[in-house]
Amino acid sequence: MKIVMTGGGTGGHIYPALAIADKFVQKHPETEIIYIGSEDRLERDIVPKHGYKFESVDTMYLDRDNPLKLVKTAVSNMRGIRQAKKLLKKYKPDLVISTGGYISIPVVISASSMSIPIFIHEQNAFPGMANKFLEKYADKIFLGFNDARERFKNKDKLIYTGNPVRDDFYKIDKNSARKALGIDEGIFNIFIFGGSLGSKVINSIGIEIIKKFSQNENIHIMLGTGNDMYDEVIRTLRKEVGNLGKNINISAYINYIPNAISSADIVICRAGALSVAEITASGRPAIFIPSPNVTENHQYYNAKSVSDNGGAYLVEEDEMTAHRVIEKIEYLYKNPYELIDMREDSKHCSNQDATELIYKSITKELKNER
Incomplete structure (x- = not known):
């Protein structure tokens, strides 16, 4: 054939x-x-x-x-x-x-x-x-x-x-992913990414999240900046946060994204169809921030299909986006049982x-x- x-x-x-x-x-x-x-x-x-x-x-x-x-x-x-x-x-x-x-x-x-x-x-x-x-x-x-x-x-x-997504997203569980990445099982892990090219908006939100939680050693943060934006993000963090602790991991490119997604308690990203599919295949709760600059605003509808079923939060992009995202992180950190339901609901959104x-x-x- x-x-x-x-x-x-x-x-x-x-x-x-x-x-x-x-x-x-x-x-x-x-x-x-x-x-x-x-x-x-x-x-x-x-x-x-x-x-x-x-x-x-x-x-x-x-x-x-x-x-x-x-x-x-x-x-x-x-x-x-x-x-x-x-x-x-x-x-x-x-x-x-x-x-x-x-x-x-x-x-x-x-x-x-x-x-x-x-x-x-x-x-x-x-x-x-x-x-x-x-x-x-x-x-x-x-x-x-x-x-x-x-x-x-x-x-x-x-x-x-x-x-369709790669089989790896269905096969890797949270514990094995964390072991591969060297993240303790009891840590609250946040994964933020804007794709291989990066997203200026997602990176700016990631910086605000790091500023808010960098001193909390019970929270681990991974930020994938994209190759072209890594240096700028590092400069900003050094200026506004200073030395980053072991609980902050900044990468230009995520080499093996199934581990990064599967290890997370919450994933924060745009709502491209592939990202949504990979996250729901892994059964991860998410905070989706749809790009308003795509044809027919299709990322909004991708995110809505998961948020309407309880597997994610949908936060639209405006001047208060970072604030609202941080509020949702704080709520989930203090109410971990909410994440159990979100994981199940996210998984149900995947075929x-x-x-x-x-x-x-x-x-x-x-x-x-x-």
Whole structure:
């Protein structure tokens, strides 16, 4: 079997695609995976390191407010469609699986014109523009959040599966994660991160949390700043806090995030679909601070889907965000039994069988078509 995977731009599109690809290879080791992405985005580095063949085509972000860029986008995507058709003719895949992002548009359109079965996975509670546009081309659309159902037109195509995440998030427990990181079992552990590139807002909140709790040796704080912001955060903390104790751990990049998440009593971060999926897979309570600067405010809906079910707090971004986050940390620190319920509720928001459901649904659909 040959499968073309497409989707990219962010880890939230790439890692679910890789998880799905891994499931097919696990079930059928002879499966050949070809990943079509963009030459200048994250997938260019991530996919080859994962061991899969990578090809690139042209595409361009749709800026609806700039008429000149609309023309450039159209030209780029037409070129991308020609390139994608050439690649599909070369590899002759049995199916195409898309996880969204603008790179998926020329690939899916090309596959449709060649009558190749198409399957789409939408990670967010509020679907992205690319997947909503490509709905008409798909045989089936898998949903990371059931809330996304109301925002697609063809309900017969929709299957709720949850978001695929790496098996590690289901296998690592709190105690083994803490042992790997050298954190005592009885310590209240807070993990704060803003992704590999970092988030200025999350880092500023992290600094305020460290200023508030750095003298409490019963609280351990891990802050992942992102590579580009590490030096600035360290300078600020040295100026405003002074020497940091052993209970404060600042890293530019989190090398193995399953341990970091699983070791935490509370996780504080944005609400990208991948982060939400990984946190709920680990059954960790969270304080989500959705980015207001994303398409259709989809992070808000991702966070809301968990907070509405008791597994997280949703704190919107404004001048009082850090204050409200600290209030919630203080409450949970003083009321640890609340965390027990939150852990259970967080876990219930995760579908541990996501990749298996996607695999079974695709293979069933292919058998029906044949």
